[in-house]
Amino acid sequence: MELDNNQEKNEPSSKKPFLKKYWWMGLILIIIVIVLALAGLGIVNKAGKKQSKKSIPSTMSSPTSIPTVPTTSVSAITSPPSNMEGINTHTEMYGGTGADSDIVTLGPKVGSHSKTTPYSGKRGMEFELKSKAPLLAPIDMTLVGFKNQSSESGIGADGKKYTPMNDIELTFESASPDWPGMTIILYHLYTSPLMQGHYQNSDCDDVEWGAKNNQAEGHLFYPVDDYVVPSKGNAKACKALIGRTVKRGELVGYAGNVGEHSFASFCFKVPDKSKNLTVKQGNQNLHWVQPTSFFYWKSYSPDATFPGGVLAYPFEIDGFQLPTKQRDVNFKYTSKE
Structure with a gap:
């Protein structure tokens, strides 16, 4: 159609x-x-x-203030005490060497009573004491870490074998306004009342020298680094009172032996705004210092007056003694004490 x-x-x-x-x-x-x-x-x-x-976490870190030595605290980088009476009166107790000057980055490089050259990486100085002598806290401080390297025998820094090799190491953080942010390390201790399980629990006894799985927990410091160890080598068996604060003059441990030599080593890292370029890992604002020439020291007694920044000698002296029960190496703090 x-x-x-x-x-x-x-x-x-x-x-x-x-x-x-x-x-x-x-x-x-x-x-x-x-x-x-x-x-x-x-x-x-x-x-x-x-x-x-x-979903994308921030990589920015919150700025934190860096504590520095208060001007009211006497030291080698601030000012000496206005009155030296009773200050630095027991230099005869100092060991023959101080810290390795190559890692000292704040204050005097050389210790005031160094007689021989320290081994490489040595962090502090020794007080020459009788075996198992009680050790006192030089300032108010909080336990933040420990390491158990004690063994029946071990090799010293000089390469020689020593029996015994007492080497409990404790790390403290200052709880004193005189020294904000300072770290205090004690080592070559026989034992400590802050380790409830040490020599009380068979799982926290002497270890095999050189073993890689030594018991350790908390914040640990080495010559050029520092880091936090969650728990290592059945560290929980030692029952360390991490977080416990001790006051100046209170018991923190007992002097150990390396062979027949009895002593206790004390090391200090002091915060400063300057950078410590020797640190490969950790806080570069903490600096090793020479304890004998950086600090001022005074004998402890409950009635003693300490000028700002002065540390207590960490041993019984000038008539002061701890209670009898605390002079026994088996003494341990309780969790609530």
């Missing part, structure tokens, strides 16, 4: 008025679709950003 020419021409023409009349409605519909699509993309983008912020 053939289409009528008039019909072919008239049908399209009948639609044109409708399109001309309502074209704007289509345009509005298209605009609405575009707006909704863009809005949807915006919501997704914002959600993505929020999710991104939540």
Whole structure:
């Protein structure tokens, strides 16, 4: 069937008025679709950003203030005591060497009573004491770490074999406003009342010399680094009272032996704004110092007055003695004591 020419021409023409009349409605519909699509993309983008912020941890560390030696604390880098009466009166107890000058980065490089050259990496000095002599806290301080390296025999820094090799090491953080942020390390101890399980529990006894799995826990310091050890070598058996604060003059341990030589080693790291570039890992604002020439010392007694910054000699002297029960090497602090 053939289409009528008039019909072919008239049908399209009948639609044109409708399109001309309502074209704007289509345009509005298209605009609405575009707006909704863009809005949807915006919501997704914002959600993505929020999710991104939540899932990517910040690498920025909060700034922390670096404590420094207060000007009111006497020391080699501040000022000496105004009155030297009773100060530094027992230098005869000092050992023959101080810290290795190559790692001392604050204050005098050489100890005031050094007689021989210290071995490389030596962190502090010794007080020459009788075997198992009680040791006192030089300032208020908190136990933050320990290491048990004691053995029946061991090799000294000179390469010789010694029997016994007492080497309990304790790390403390200053709790004194005189020395904010300072670290105190004691080593070559026979034992400590702050280690409830040491020599009381067979799992916290002497260890094999040179064993890699020595018992250790907490913050430990070495010549050029420091780090925190969660727990190593069944350290929990030693029941160290980590977090326990001892006051100046209170018992912290007993002097040990390396062969026939009895003594206790004391080391100090003092904070300063300057950088300690010898530190490979750890806090570069802590500096090893020479204990005999950096600090001022005084004999402890309950009635003694200590000028700001003066440390207590860490041993019984000038008539002061601890209670009898604390002079027994088996004495241990209780958790609540």
